[in-house]
Amino acid sequence: MLTKRRRMTAAVAAAVTGALLATACGGSDSGSSDGRTLRLWHYEGPDSAMGVAWKEAIKEFEAQHPGVRVKFEEKGFEQIQKTAPMVLNSNDAPDIMEYNKGNATAGLLSEQGLLTDLTAEATERGWDKKLSSGVKTTSRYDANGVMGSGKWYGVPNYAEYTMVFYNKDLFEKYGIAEPTTYDELVSAMDEFVAKGITPLANAGAEYMAQQYLYQLALSRADRSWVDKYELYKGKNDFHDTAWSYAANTFADWVEKGYISKKSSGTKAEDAGVSWIQGKSPILFSGSWWYGRFESEATFDWDSGLFPGSNLTLGSGGNLWVVPKGAENKELAYDFIDITMSKKIQNLLGDKGGVPVAADTSAITDARAKTLISDYNTLSDRDGLAFYPDWPVAGFYDTLVSETQKLITGSEKPDAYLDNLQKAYDKGVPRR
Amino acid sequence: MTALRRYPVLVALAVGALFMVLPFAVVALNAVKSPAEYSAHGPLGLPHGLYLDGVEDFWQRVDFGRKLLNSVLISGSVAVGAAVLSVLNAYAIGIGRIRGRAWVLAFFVLANTLPQEALVYPLYHLSKQAGLYDTRLGVIIVFTVIQSAFGTYLLSSVLGRFPREIIEAARIDGANRWQVLWRIVVPVSRPTIGVLLVFFFVWTWNEFLLPLVMLISNDNQTVSVALGVLQGQRLMDATMTNAAALLGVLPAIVFFLVFQRTLTRGIAAGAVK
Numbered sequence: 001m002l003t004k005r006r007r008m009t010a011a012v013a014a015a016v017t018g019a020l021l022a023t024a025c026g027g028s029d030s031g032s033s034d035g036r037t038l039r040l041w042h043y044e045g046p047d048s049a050m051g052v053a054w055k056e057a058i059k060e061f062e063a064q065h066p067g068v069r070v071k072f073e074e075k076g077f078e079q080i081q082k083t084a085p086m087v088l089n090s091n092d093a094p095d096i097m098e099y100n101k102g103n104a105t106a107g108l109l110s111e112q113g114l115l116t117d118l119t120a121e122a123t124e125r126g127w128d129k130k131l132s133s134g135v136k137t138t139s140r141y142d143a144n145g146v147m148g149s150g151k152w153y154g155v156p157n158y159a160e161y162t163m164v165f166y167n168k169d170l171f172e173k174y175g176i177a178e179p180t181t182y183d184e185l186v187s188a189m190d191e192f193v194a195k196g197i198t199p200l201a202n203a204g205a206e207y208m209a210q211q212y213l214y215q216l217a218l219s220r221a222d223r224s225w226v227d228k229y230e231l232y233k234g235k236n237d238f239h240d241t242a243w244s245y246a247a248n249t250f251a252d253w254v255e256k257g258y259i260s261k262k263s264s265g266t267k268a269e270d271a272g273v274s275w276i277q278g279k280s281p282i283l284f285s286g287s288w289w290y291g292r293f294e295s296e297a298t299f300d301w302d303s304g305l306f307p308g309s310n311l312t313l314g315s316g317g318n319l320w321v322v323p324k325g326a327e328n329k330e331l332a333y334d335f336i337d338i339t340m341s342k343k344i345q346n347l348l349g350d351k352g353g354v355p356v357a358a359d360t361s362a363i364t365d366a367r368a369k370t371l372i373s374d375y376n377t378l379s380d381r382d383g384l385a386f387y388p389d390w391p392v393a394g395f396y397d398t399l400v401s402e403t404q405k406l407i408t409g410s411e412k413p414d415a416y417l418d419n420l421q422k423a424y425d426k427g428v429p430r431r
Numbered sequence: 432m433t434a435l436r437r438y439p440v441l442v443a444l445a446v447g448a449l450f451m452v453l454p455f456a457v458v459a460l461n462a463v464k465s466p467a468e469y470s471a472h473g474p475l476g477l478p479h480g481l482y483l484d485g486v487e488d489f490w491q492r493v494d495f496g497r498k499l500l501n502s503v504l505i506s507g508s509v510a511v512g513a514a515v516l517s518v519l520n521a522y523a524i525g526i527g528r529i530r531g532r533a534w535v536l537a538f539f540v541l542a543n544t545l546p547q548e549a550l551v552y553p554l555y556h557l558s559k560q561a562g563l564y565d566t567r568l569g570v571i572i573v574f575t576v577i578q579s580a581f582g583t584y585l586l587s588s589v590l591g592r593f594p595r596e597i598i599e600a601a602r603i604d605g606a607n608r609w610q611v612l613w614r615i616v617v618p619v620s621r622p623t624i625g626v627l628l629v630f631f632f633v634w635t636w637n638e639f640l641l642p643l644v645m646l647i648s649n650d651n652q653t654v655s656v657a658l659g660v661l662q663g664q665r666l667m668d669a670t671m672t673n674a675a676a677l678l679g680v681l682p683a684i685v686f687f688l689v690f691q692r693t694l695t696r697g698i699a700a701g702a703v704k
Contacts, residue, residue, distance in 0.1 A: 016680050043660075043664070044661075045663060046492065071649070073647075073649040074492070074493075074649070074660055075658035076660040076661070076662055077662055077664045078643075079643055079656070079659055079660075082643060082644065083643065083647070086555050087647055090559055090564055090647075091566075092564065092565050100664070195629050203604050207665075269667060269669070271474065273470055276471070277470065277471060286665070288666060289666045290664075296465075296467055296470045297464065298471075316501065318664075371511065
């Protein structure tokens with residue numbers, strides 16, 4: 001009896017699975033190694049500078065390779081972040097994809113052997129000459145997956161850096177001059193506070209607050225300090241002059257009302273919107289805001305590098321990587337080469353991106369010209385100092401929560417630096 | 432007297448309903464706003480006219496029709512498959528009273544409490560070995576099993592109280608076990624099974640992590656994964672995200688409304704007896 005029932009169950013189970021198979025077959029149509037398809041993934045929005053430029057690059061590529069079709073799939077940032085190691089380890093890996101730069105992402109994949117070594121292509125096709133040294137840092141990873149030296153695993157098409165965005169209309173309305181030096185910036189902020197306006201837009205719950213702080217530290221730092229902190233070339237001390245200055249000045253800024261105490265819980269989106277709405281006259285953040293401000297700000301505005309600092313936050317953008325299991329690597333290299341061409345790079349610049357190999361004279365838009373010439377100034381003086389959360393995995397969350405305490409005043413600068421030191425020392429890779 | 436007693440309940444219900452509906456209202460409000468309006472007046476400002484470009488752009492950008500089809504196919508297959516599997520399991524445990532059923536049930540509860548994050552890597556390797564990685568069938572099998580774990584647990588306790596007299600009567604009339612299941616047990620517990628079907632469908636519809644990991648090609652993706660495309664690295668397109676959220680949640684609401692009567696009947700079924 002029991003066996004009979006068991007047999008019945010098995011029969012039903014088989015029938016059900018069969019029915020499901022019938023309805024749900026139609027698997028993936030991947031794996032075309034015929035050299036006729038380039039499978040390409042990226043996660044930039046279609047209206048962003050990169051989205052527009054890469055669409056043009058795909059057209060250009062198809063024109064140069066008759067008979068080859070580009071199968072482009074738009075992905076979400078989250079999806080690539082979460083699934084990249086799994087996808088690249090399977091037969092469904094694309095031929096070329098955009099991937100986040102840094103030790104924890106591209107570095108980790110290269111260490112696991114999931115990415116193709118691009119060193120030969122980079123020298124042969126001259127990519128290494130086109131990129132400045134700050135931008136190149138995130139393209140190369142050593143055997144431990146640490147950036148800055150070793151083989152080439154990715155090529156960025158664009159760069160990003162932080163700048164100060166000024167709402168010119170507000171400056172004019174209150175009769176305050178747009179600052180060009182650090183002292184002028186401070187006195188302009190004083191005047192705004194006197195008029196009852198919080199001068200700086202800030203987001204304590206996200207990356208913005210720590211970027212203010214890191215920028216302040218950078219204004220008292222040099223390249224070797226950055227190498228020490230970001231690339232582990234020497235012992236990093238959070239109680240040195242740069243960090244102490246940064247923490248104390250930041251706390252001071254909150255005290256003086258340059259930064260609102262209420263901003264400890266706000267998101268970057270809120271800060272950006274408050275600037276677009278004309279509620280905050282000054283926002284210090286990255287070039288990634290540029291395109292949105294360009295299309296949504298209804299007032300006259302301007303941007304400039306943080307005054308009185310040779311270094312600022314920034315790096316090469318996300319990378320083009322070629323998975324180890326890619327089936328059409330030659331095509332992938334050709335595509336990267338096209339994205340590095342003057343035509344695509346200039347288009348990227350015209351749309352509000354920061355191209356790495358553009359012809360500044362070919363950029364027509366006035367504000368885009370400022371954006372790119374500021375970048376060139378920065379890259380000429382080797383001024384890209386990366387981001388404060390890079391050196392240690394999980395440091396981002398530490399920085400957010402500690403800086404929040406600094407904003408609310410529940411922690412003194414000294415204790416703040418102590419806590420950062422503890423988290424940094426715990427997470428820094430031994431070498 | 433009854434009216435007096437009824438009002439506080441009514442007010443409480445109204446407040447509860449308001450809290451439930453408010454997020455939807457905000458989503459709907461922002462879905463029909465232009466990005467400029469959103470930036471200028473914030474999320475709570477009223478839109479000046481209907482701006483449907485966000486909805487339209489999103490539909491085309493992710494080929495939403497295809498995602499809908501995938502979601503319906505996956506959720507539908509899982510709902511049916513998991514319900515059938517649950518009935519078969521529960522018949523053995525609840526009515527067949529197999530030995531060690533307490534342990535079996537405990538095992539199913541345990542399987543329910545397992546976080547999906549823990550399943551990601553094993554499932555990835557297994558599906559790759561079986562050639563089911565990046566296929567809809569792979570996801571259907573996984574969720575059929577996951578959902579039926581809960582279904583088995585629930586149905587087993589329902590069937591454990593199934594009136595034995597009915598079964599014995601059927602036995603005397605010469606019905607075998609198979610006939611008892613399909614002619615007696617299933618028709619009598621149809622309301623409960625109906626509720627399970629609806630829940631399985633809605634739960635599977637809203638699943639995010641496993642489809643995200645298992646369905647790599649855009650052609651195979653579900654609605655909830657498609658919504659993730661809009662989450663940029665540093666920026667978000669608030670109005671389009673809202674438009675997408677609205678599109679994503681509508682089918683589930685429609686499905687719920689259609690099967691609403693099954694649901695209420697199922698919940699009330701126990702009370703009448």
